[in-house]
Amino acid sequence: MAVREIEEVGDVGRRYEVLDMVGDGGQGDLFLGRDRNSGQKVALKLQKARDLGPESDFHWAGDELLKEGSRMMMLTGIQAIPEVIATGTHRRRRCLVMEFVEGHQLQKVLSAALPVKDPGTVAAVIGQLCEILAEVHDRNLVHCDLKPENVIVQPDGRLRLIDMGHAVVADQETEYAHGTRGWASPEQSDACPSGLTRQADIFALGCILLEMTVMRLPYGGQDERAEEGTPVLPADRLAKLPPEFASLALWMVRWKAAERPADVREVFDRLRCYLPQLGSQRPSKPLRPDPTEYYRTHQPRL
Known part of the structure; x- marks a missing residue:
């Protein structure tokens, strides 16, 4: 192209x-x-x-x-x-x-609603990001700075992904760290001779999933640079992971990139049964703007 x-x-x-x-x-x-x-x-x-x-x-x-x-x-x-x-x-x-993209940062949309209890809302946010990242990854790019601050929720519930300042071509050597501590995968914390892969974005997507459901980023979050062997979450937060998403979230934030889902389509397939149905009612306590509106009015693209 x-x-x-x-x-x-x-x-x-x-x-x-x-x-x-x-x-x-x-x-x-x-x-x-x-x-x-x-x-x-x-x-x-x-x-x-x-x-x-x-x-x-x-x-x-x-x-x-x-x-x-x-x-x-x-x-x-x-x-x-x-x-x-x-x-x-x-x-x-x-x-x-x-x-110019009209809307609100996902960070602000979530700020008054955490933890998000409605499975359809969680699936709608992560699902839309999977759809976007699938297209980015198909162009052989890795975003490398996926976080709620870099996602805009438009008035109609559609998500837009902004800020390509850390993006890299997949599998090409990087000479310095990329991303934001807390959401960046372990392999992003230094130069990466073998290059970064789509699994780096899957890690960040898992961080957003944890942030939405248990209000905690993995491996100590932004407090300090994590080391291998650090617990993913404190025991009290681990116990609060919703059963619908617990195994998926922990899979997405595995320390080693090769142990995470190979593709965002794998993540989407695990979410599919929780997506809002076409023509369904909005949640009783929707986010504002409401990301479920997208799937309530459109068929999934993956």
Whole structure:
């Protein structure tokens, strides 16, 4: 599949109005923008402003942002991945202009609802992410930073996956750590000569499943870098794992990548019987927005 090149627009401010900052991360700052001609909202991801480090570090960060745009172009046509519109510069900072996604971060949607008790809701979130990751993995990419902060729940319950800043080509050597502690698989914590595989994303997906059901990340979560042999969960949390998902969740977060499910389709097959049925009623206590709406109005794609 031919990958089109990203349009270079030069000074982003000439074409787009830069509005409020709406998020920040390790790879860049996210702003709301507006097309000066059409009035259309866009998302603007700017590299971090230069700090006290050398100019070479600043240029490297700009190049890394452009590489992120190139990886996103490899995913063109996947509806759940925001489209890259253009690239340019804003006040010396490299910038990606992207489709603006209406909705709320999954992190915020879940914050008032944990632990999630309804099996259909849990299956709807993990199932939609399986559908998205299947397409990403079919393009030979590994996202490497799957976490609730990087998932948007649209008003109609559809999930979108954002932030390809850590994504890598599968099975290609990595020279440094990728991802966010707590959700990153053990093999992501250092350079990986043999390359990362789709099982890294399956680990992160298992982390989200544990987070939703027992409000705890595996192997100590974000508190410290885990070592092999660390218990997956404290005994009290392990006992609270819902029986519908206990064996699946623990399988997904196995320490060794080869011991996890080989593919997100395997995960989806284990969830299938818990997915909301087409035309069924919403849960008694739905998330807002409600991810079950997707399966209540659409057939599964896997």
